[in-house]
Amino acid sequence: MTTAVNHYGRHGDLVDAAIAKLKLHFGERLTTATAVRDQHGHDVSWHPSYPPDAVVFPDTADEVSRIVATCHAFDVPVIPFGTGTSCEGHVAALMGGICIDLSRLDRILTIQPDDMTATVEAGVTRKRLNAELRDTGLFFPVDPGADASLGGMASTRASGTNAMRYGTMKDNVVSLGVVLPNGDRIRTASHARKSAAGYDLTRLWVGSEGTLGIVTDVTVKLHPIPDHVVAISASFSTLEQAVGFVLVATKLTDSLARIELLDELQVEAVNSYSKLSLPVEPTLFIELHGSRAAVEAALPFIETEAHAAGASRFDTAVSAEARGRLWQARHDIWWANLALRPGASALPTDSCVPVSRLVEAILAAKADVRDLGLLAPICGHVGDGNFHLCVLFDPADPDERQRVETLTKRLAARAIALQGTSTGEHGIGHGKMAALVAEHGPAIRVMAAIKRAVDPHNIMNPGKIFNLAEAPPFN
Amino acid sequence: MTTAVNHYGRHGDLVDAAIAKLKLHFGERLTTATAVRDQHGHDVSWHPSYPPDAVVFPDTADEVSRIVATCHAFDVPVIPFGTGTSCEGHVAALMGGICIDLSRLDRILTIQPDDMTATVEAGVTRKRLNAELRDTGLFFPVDPGADASLGGMASTRASGTNAMRYGTMKDNVVSLGVVLPNGDRIRTASHARKSAAGYDLTRLWVGSEGTLGIVTDVTVKLHPIPDHVVAISASFSTLEQAVGFVLVATKLTDSLARIELLDELQVEAVNSYSKLSLPVEPTLFIELHGSRAAVEAALPFIETEAHAAGASRFDTAVSAEARGRLWQARHDIWWANLALRPGASALPTDSCVPVSRLVEAILAAKADVRDLGLLAPICGHVGDGNFHLCVLFDPADPDERQRVETLTKRLAARAIALQGTSTGEHGIGHGKMAALVAEHGPAIRVMAAIKRAVDPHNIMNPGKIFNLAEAPPFN
The missing domain is CATH 3.30.70.2190 (Alpha-Beta Plaits)
Structure with a gap:
């Protein structure tokens, strides 16, 4: 196993060299300005900002490939950034490195009404795609809370209120264009609606949270607008x-x-x-x-x-x-929840259990909230067994923070005990790594083995999903 | 990379040692009888039989784990066998080894009507599951031609006539129990209907054709019987x-x-x-x-x-x-097709293209059949863009065989050129490896990297899906 580069540590000179090299090509589209770095170091969650060393704004997938190849050569971490609307610190530059902001990859590449598919660049947002589809009689149904980018939604296996009928990103992505950690470009699948051609790379990349490479385009299924x-x-x-x-x-x-x-x-x-x-x-x-x-x-x-x-x-x-x-x-x-306690921070939890265990899970969660003296309304995509507590708390109060952490741990442990998951749609980031270990046990070793095989230098969004050091390779 | 063990080569003594060790535990449930080995060396396709060195019939997932751990210790290939109804030589023991016949893992473990899921052992067939569901108002919709086992259907990403409305195995598997190539057991996911918890191991195993481990139980989605x-x-x-x-x-x-x-x-x-x-x-x-x-x-x-x-x-x-x-x-x-030319062999092809390209694909296929002087009726799951030619030929006629091979090559190349795949639902086995390379290009390297990471000694169904030697590891 290779140790990740850490610009806070001994490899700072390599980061500087990579930035200098990229600057030659990207000019103004690469910035080390504090405000931009800060904004790119955090998502909508309570997790603190870990700013990257630089933020670069490529225009094309080829430019993404160029950036990643450079970072690969200099052993520098790469963090992809869509709209920054994830919930578990997915974009935090925990080990420094270069953040790739994909918002300029915003082209609608093709819309194929007969195939009911669209191919868009990773930075296109779901509302933008639906606006473009207006005259086709078709729509794209996956609707997380935010107007997220399709690349980010694929990378976090997003879902939303329509998942019951139309599925999640897992069900709606046909194919992905991906830049691998060495800068090579691949397509995860053809544009056929079904395939038995080898390992399902599409589904492997959906939900991989930028740890295996960078999604540059997404082909999604569309659905007829209901009559x-x-x-x-x-x-x-x-x-x-x-x-x-x-x-x-x-x-x-x-x-x-x-x-x-x-x-x-x-x-x-x-x-x-x-x-x-x-x-x-x-x-x-x-x-x-x-x-x-x-x-x-x-x-x-x-x-x-x-x-x-x-x-x-x-x-x-x-x-x-x-x-x-x-x-x-x-x-x-x-916003309704934030108004319940003005000035408070909000933390969304994300349990998902078999529907038969849902009542038990929610009642126990409510008892926990009461016991811990917290304020947390509950909403949920109940057809899927997925529910969120919106915990309203004062981040400056260490005791309350502690109680919030106790709550999130109990929720995760209970979801797992009820044959469910600690995250139905928000993902792991670096906020739920312990819960993932509790949930997946020895299967984490398989995930880590895949990560090592595809990204042997651990440059892609390092420190997310799992701790490689705790998952030895197979031999 | 480790070179695969080949019982036809220098490691025959290791195979014998593994068989001797397993015989102590399995007794009559392990056989080296020629007829049984022969029957387990081929599927329903035209591919010749490659018999394994022995066939063993475990009763439980723990016994599967014991067999795999033994084969891992002796570096001996393992080939899982469901109902033997695959179409691309998936069960051929190309390098010898031990075939694990899963037909005795035939228990229905749980049926959860509220969750609309069932968990069954890998050897349970789809018709048996549906018979068990008779009084629940629910059914399991995936229907390949054969009465295949659920473990085999998961491993080959099977589908059938109902895929349009109900999806393929990719869409209907919630979780898998798997024995890894080192004998360890994992569960690929919880029983929640959706999850964002790490890499989607379920979808990685669905369609991996026994090359990453052995599926021992399958949790599937059920659907209400339509009114x-x-x-x-x-x-x-x-x-x-x-x-x-x-x-x-x-x-x-x-x-x-x-x-x-x-x-x-x-x-x-x-x-x-x-x-x-x-x-x-x-x-x-x-x-x-x-x-x-x-x-x-x-x-x-x-x-x-x-x-x-x-x-x-x-x-x-x-x-x-x-x-x-x-x-x-x-x-x-x-059977209707076989009756068109009594005594002929039948070879099913399996193109799948975006529906907008389907007419073009089928008309070109018909022209090929005509040009090559072959007989091949066409049927297809046309809502998915998937169609099969059933080529009726005399396997003893080398010239006709040659023309059949030309046809299958043209079909695969054309499906890929039309942004589709050479296999919509039959899989790669060892029959379509060249087509997979043509279709996936550099992405094969990712598949091979995953294979090497999870199965470093290449003991699991070796020689299927890809040629490891042609796909160097990442560094």
Whole structure:
């Protein structure tokens, strides 16, 4: 195993040499300005900023290759940067190095309506792609909270509210253009919608968090815009009732596109911030997608089952405006939560368990929050068993910080004990490495072996996902 | 890189030692009988048998681990064997070694209706699983031609006629139990339906063809049995019309579960073998799945579009019996084709291209068949862009064999040129290694690097997928 270069340590001269060499080509597009470095050293999370030594803004995949080849030659860490909206310190330059900001790789390369695919450069954001698709009758469904870049979404295996019907990035990436840690370029797959041609490199790169190379273009599946959409808000006296309903509804219709759970505190926050007047009870925001006939036929069944499960209220929203109000409120949850405790920091947790264990997981989480004296509304993509606590805390209060850390550890341990994962969609970064070890045990050694094989000098986003020193190679 | 052990070469004594050691534990469950070895050295394809040195029948994953650990200690190749229904020589013991027949790992471990998942041992077949699910209202949709084992289906990334709506094994495997090449056991993922926890080992193992270890159990997604099913047979004057209709229909309804194309010759074979009287024209067998409302609403639109596209005939089959007749005919295609030329061998090809290139790919394939004077009906999972020629040839005629090889080479090259793949669902085995190089270029080096990292002694199904000697490690 090769030890990672650390510019804070003995290899600072190599970093300087790499920067000097890149500067010759990139000129103004390479900067060592403190403000830019600082901005590129952190994401939206509570993790502190670890600024890179320089930030470079390539225009093309060839330029990305040139940068990586240079860093490979000088043994200097490389950190890819999309929109900086990850949640576990994914972009932190823990060992210094060169940050590659991919925002200028922003071309839509091809849209193939017949194949229902689009190929875009890594810096294109999901909203931009959907804007470009406007006249095709197709859309790209994966919708994490942020307007993230497609390259970043692929690299973190992002998902969102539509995953139930349309899947996550794992299901929607057809092929990736990748720059390997030595600067070579590969394509992970053809543009065929299915393939049995060797190892599934596409899926290996999806979720690899920049540790195996840099994604420079992404070919994604598109989906027909549904003919008919109905949104529903349904309130239940208890969490058991709400989740019990979900288990029935899932088998009742294939029109369920979104099922979002909000606990009482989350409803309170949303009511206050978005001026709604939902009953302060566990609530589901649901959306049905399909043909008009399918959705209209499913609706009465769903309403009957909701009432049978104990729903105290069941409201539908059909017009785009009424649906928009509901989903805007859902999308604004982050701000609604921050308004619950002005001045506080927010930490999003990310458990995902088999749906049959969801009630148990959420009730235990709520008990933890109560025991630890914390404030944390809960929302979740409940059709997938994925839920987030939004922990509101004062980062300047060491005792509260300690309690937040206790909470996140308990949540991860419990998700794993319930045959689930500590992260459904946010990834590991450097924030959840211990949880990954607890979850994957000896399989970490396989991940580390792959990392070493593809990136033997450990220059690609080093210090993320796993600690190589704890995972000996196979022999 | 370590050179693979070759029992035909200098390491025969090590194979004998490994067999002697395993015999102590497995007794009658380890055999070196010629008939059994021979039967385990080939699949359903035209590739010759390469018998292993011994076949062992473990009862548990722990016993699989014991066998692999022994083979690891003695540096002896290990070849996993499911039902032997692969198509590219996947089970051939090219370098000798021990074949592990997994048919006795046949327990259904858990069925979780609320999570819509089942966990089964690797030897359980897809039909057996569906029989066990009978009372749950759920089913497992992936349906390759054979009644293959779930372990084998995962290892070859199998799919079938339902892939359009339900996906392939890549989409339906949640987690795998795996024995690594050193005998260690890992689980590739938790049982959560989505995860962002590190590298996607599940997807890496799906399709790895036994080259990275042995799958011992499989957790799969289940799906609700659709409320309503309608089958359709639609005939068109030309291939362009049939495929043109598919492109429209795909965007018209989400109820399309299956779209199978049969060319004129294929229709002739089916008419004759299954006593049908379909017009001898390019024909689509279609199946709609969904709620009664959704399917019944979609049907008139589909019929209208089919006629608009040029359909000369459009018949629906609603009763289970009528649908059964149609799909039985589809499933019996292999036998129908063999009956076209009694005594001939059949070779199935497996191109998959973006759907927009499908007409071009199939017309060129038909021209090749004509030019080369061969007989090869065509069927295909046309919604995915995947099609098979079933080449009927006399293996004892060297000239005809040569022409068959020319055909398969042209097909692979063309699929790749059209941004597709030489194998949509059959895999590489040792039959398509050259095509994989043509398709993946420098990415093969990444695959080989992963193989070397996980299986440094190259004992797991050696000689399959890639030639390690042609893919130098990264440094």
